[in-house]
Amino acid sequence: MIKRAAKGDSIDSAAAAWTVRLDRGELSAEDRQSLERWLQEDQRHLGALVRAQAIWSDLDRVAALRAGTGASAAQAPGRHRLSVVRWALPLAASLLIAIGISSFYAFQHGRFVSGRGQVRHITLADGSSVALDTDSVIRVRYTPQERAIFLRAGEASFQVAHNTQRPFIVHAEDVTVRAVGTNFAVSVRDKEVQVVVAQGTVEVRRIHSASGGVPRLVHHDQQLVDDRARPLQVAPLQPAEVERKLAWRRGLLIFDGENLAEAAAQVNRYAATPVVIDDEALGSRTFVGIFRVGASKAFADSAAAAFDARVVAQGGAYHLRLPP
Amino acid sequence: MNRAERVRWFAREVLPHEGAVRSWLARRVRGLRHCDVDEIIQEAYARLWAAEIERISNPRAYFFVTVRHLVGEALRRSRIVAIETLADVDSLNIVDEGGGPERRVSGREELGRLLDVLDRMPRKCRWAFELRKLEGCSQRETAERMEVSENTVEKHLVKALKIIMEVTSATAAEEDWSNHSDQARRKRR
Numbered sequence: 001m002i003k004r005a006a007k008g009d010s011i012d013s014a015a016a017a018w019t020v021r022l023d024r025g026e027l028s029a030e031d032r033q034s035l036e037r038w039l040q041e042d043q044r045h046l047g048a049l050v051r052a053q054a055i056w057s058d059l060d061r062v063a064a065l066r067a068g069t070g071a072s073a074a075q076a077p078g079r080h081r082l083s084v085v086r087w088a089l090p091l092a093a094s095l096l097i098a099i100g101i102s103s104f105y106a107f108q109h110g111r112f113v114s115g116r117g118q119v120r121h122i123t124l125a126d127g128s129s130v131a132l133d134t135d136s137v138i139r140v141r142y143t144p145q146e147r148a149i150f151l152r153a154g155e156a157s158f159q160v161a162h163n164t165q166r167p168f169i170v171h172a173e174d175v176t177v178r179a180v181g182t183n184f185a186v187s188v189r190d191k192e193v194q195v196v197v198a199q200g201t202v203e204v205r206r207i208h209s210a211s212g213g214v215p216r217l218v219h220h221d222q223q224l225v226d227d228r229a230r231p232l233q234v235a236p237l238q239p240a241e242v243e244r245k246l247a248w249r250r251g252l253l254i255f256d257g258e259n260l261a262e263a264a265a266q267v268n269r270y271a272a273t274p275v276v277i278d279d280e281a282l283g284s285r286t287f288v289g290i291f292r293v294g295a296s297k298a299f300a301d302s303a304a305a306a307f308d309a310r311v312v313a314q315g316g317a318y319h320l321r322l323p324p
Numbered sequence: 325m326n327r328a329e330r331v332r333w334f335a336r337e338v339l340p341h342e343g344a345v346r347s348w349l350a351r352r353v354r355g356l357r358h359c360d361v362d363e364i365i366q367e368a369y370a371r372l373w374a375a376e377i378e379r380i381s382n383p384r385a386y387f388f389v390t391v392r393h394l395v396g397e398a399l400r401r402s403r404i405v406a407i408e409t410l411a412d413v414d415s416l417n418i419v420d421e422g423g424g425p426e427r428r429v430s431g432r433e434e435l436g437r438l439l440d441v442l443d444r445m446p447r448k449c450r451w452a453f454e455l456r457k458l459e460g461c462s463q464r465e466t467a468e469r470m471e472v473s474e475n476t477v478e479k480h481l482v483k484a485l486k487i488i489m490e491v492t493s494a495t496a497a498e499e500d501w502s503n504h505s506d507q508a509r510r511k512r513r
Contacts, residue, residue, distance in 0.1 A: 011366065016485040020478050023456075024463045044363055047370030051342075054334035054369075055489055059438075059457045290438065291458075298460055 014038060015048035019056050060305075111139045114154070117270040117294040119251050127161040128168065131249040133187070134270045134293065155187035157249050160200075175226050178203040178215075185246055193226040196237065196245050204232060253291045260285050260303055260320075271296035273313075275303075278321040282309055330377065337383035338372060342492065345387055353395060362493065364394050441491050445484055452480035 018035055021027065027035065039045050112132055114120040120132040125142060132138060136154025144166070149158070151172040160168045160179045170177040170186050172193045177186055182200025186193065195204055197218050204224050205215040216232045218224045221242055225233045237245070244254040253270075255263045261283035268274040270293040277283040285307055291299050300311045300318040312319040342365065350361050368390045372383075380386045442450055448470070455466040456477075463481070467474040 012362075012489055013482075013486060016482045016489060019485060020463075020481045023481070024474070024478065043370045044366035045370075046373060047366035047368065050331070050334055050369045050373045051339075051366065052485065052489060053331045054339045055492055056485055057328075057331045058335035058339055059488070292454070295459060298458065301460070 011042075011044060011048045012052070015045070015052040018049055019052040022053070023056065111137065113137050117272060119248055119293060121249075126163065126166075129159045131157045131185075133157075133248050151186050151188055153188060155185060155189075155248070157183075157185035157246055159183045173226070174207050174228070175204055175232070176207060177218075178205075182220075184218075185249075191228060193224075195224040196242060197222055198242050198246060206232065247290075248293060251293050253293055255287050255289050255291075257286050257288060259283060260287050260307070263287050263289075264299070264303075264320075267291065267296050267299045270294045273297070274317050275300045276317045276319050278319050279309070282307060282320060282322055330373070333377055334369070334372070337377075337380075338369070338387055339492075341384045341387050344384075345391055346493070348388070349391055349395070364391060364398070367394050437491065441488055444487055444491075449480040449483045449487075452477050453484035456481060 018038070021031060039049070112120065112122055112130070114132040114134060114136050116135050118132075118134060122130045122132065124130060124140060124147075126147060128147070130138065130140075130149070133155035136156055137152040138156050139150040139152065141148045141150070147163075147166055147168040149156070149168070149170045151170055156170075158168070158170065158179070160182050162180065164180055168179045170179075172186050172188050173191060175193050175195075177184070177195050179200065179202045182197065182202055184195060184197040184200070184202050186195050195202065195218055197220050199220050201217055201219045203215040203217055204226075206226070216224060216234055218234055221237050221239055223235050223237050223245075225235070227233075240256070244256055247254040253263075253266055255266075258266075261277055264275045264277055264283075272294070273296050275296050282303075287303065287306070289299075289302055289306075291302075296318060297311075300320055303309065303320055304311045307322075309320050309322050312321065345368070346361055346365060349364060353361065353364070368387065371390050371394075372387065375386070377383075442453075445453060452466055452470060455461045455469055456463060461469060463474055463477050467477045470477065
């Protein structure tokens with residue numbers, strides 16, 4: 001049995017090798033002969049090759065489920081090698097060194113800005129780390145009593161080093177988010193503040209509210225929204241949803257049932273070339289997929305493949321439209 | 325259908341059912357020396373490839389039936405009278421085993437699996453894979469971006485594909501394991 005299994009496995013290895021060779025382009029005459037020979041040796045070789053090619057091809061599908069029937073995931077990629085290298089390095093600190101960005105950001109005061117399409121990882125002096133989403137700005141002010149962060153724009157996520165003596169407080173619009181040791185993200189968009197907690201608990205209060213800044217506790221797998229018009233809203237999140245909302249820290253955008261218009265809006269936050277959906281019906285189709293931030297072309301191609309649409313590059317944008 | 329279209333058809337219509345077929349198969353041929361699940365699956369792909377796929381209206385059922393024939397052939401060749409297994413094969417009700425899209429693994433699960441698989445890849449292998457598959461670079465462009473030779477890229481990609489193929493088989497094995505436990509429980513009763 002083991003011997004047989006080992007044989008099956010070596011067929012798979014050969015099938016994988018041929019699949020990638022075929023993916024490279026036209027085979028040389030020599031390769032073609034050699035492939036023919038291999039295929040003739042055993043009927044199973046053809047089967048293994050078909051299977052390997054199907055698996056390889058399946059990865060191109062964009063992970064688009066047509067309204068729940070099941071398609072799969074392609075991702076889009078980091079345009080910068082930085083982001084790819086980063087994945088392999090668990091520590092933000094080693095990351096900064098590895099990619100040659102100055103790691104001497106660890107001072108206590110400073111302003112950090114990320115450009116469009118950029119996700120920045122910063123290690124602070126106390127060992128806490130910050131991931132800065134696209135188009136975001138924070139200011140850091142550490143004092144012996146307090147670790148203060150001011151989120152001026154965009155979104156930032158924090159992995160806070162535990163220190164009860166010196167609270168970690170994020171200021172965003174008119175709320176403060178206080179953590180002792182935890183992992184959470186705060187975003188500001190159109191004056192609306194959202195807090196997503198992945199681990200631990202944070203305490204959120206409004207600075208200027210009539211309710212006198214009574215704090216709301218937000219626990220892990222919960223989200224708080226402050227739209228200013230209503231009291232602070234806390235709602236539960238599925239763990240998978242939390243992961244999805246924070247996927248940008250890994251340089252990814254994950255969609256799971258959003259409609260195409262919303263997904264495109266998110267993609268465009270990072271993209272140099274935006275995706276425009278010309279067809280309203282198309283925009284309301286639901287979508288599942290993983291993309292690398294900034295990869296708007298890959299997103300457009302995937303959506304087109306999923307919904308039988310076309311991509312037209314025009315006027316500095318990728319237009320998605322249904323065929324006439 | 326040209327070759328590339330045919331491969332896409334397999335990706336779309338056959339591959340999603342492999343897990344179910346494998347687990348069905350493993351339950352029936354366990355312990356039979358002449359039936360190896362991986363080999364039967366490979367044979368089934370070869371037969372399906374040779375079939376007139378345009379005329380296959382229910383690929384899932386077709387996949388099951390093909391596998392069932394292959395098991396039958398293997399058993400006849402082996403001249404082992406495995407009465408139980410044969411009876412079981414003959415009573416296989418494809419309609420019951422079959423099922424529509426709702427039986428497919430959800431997109432969410434698929435995404436989760438892809439992320440898991442990426443985490444299992446060695447660093448450079450993953451980088452190459454991401455550039456090629458997720459960023460849509462050709463192998464040549466991938467090589468340029470990584471500043472390595474195309475042959476090196478090819479090696480990384482083969483490794484990535486092998487990891488994915490292993491996970492594809494193993495996922496079915498997990499399903500099989502749970503089915504097996506069910507059976508064991510039923511037997512004890």
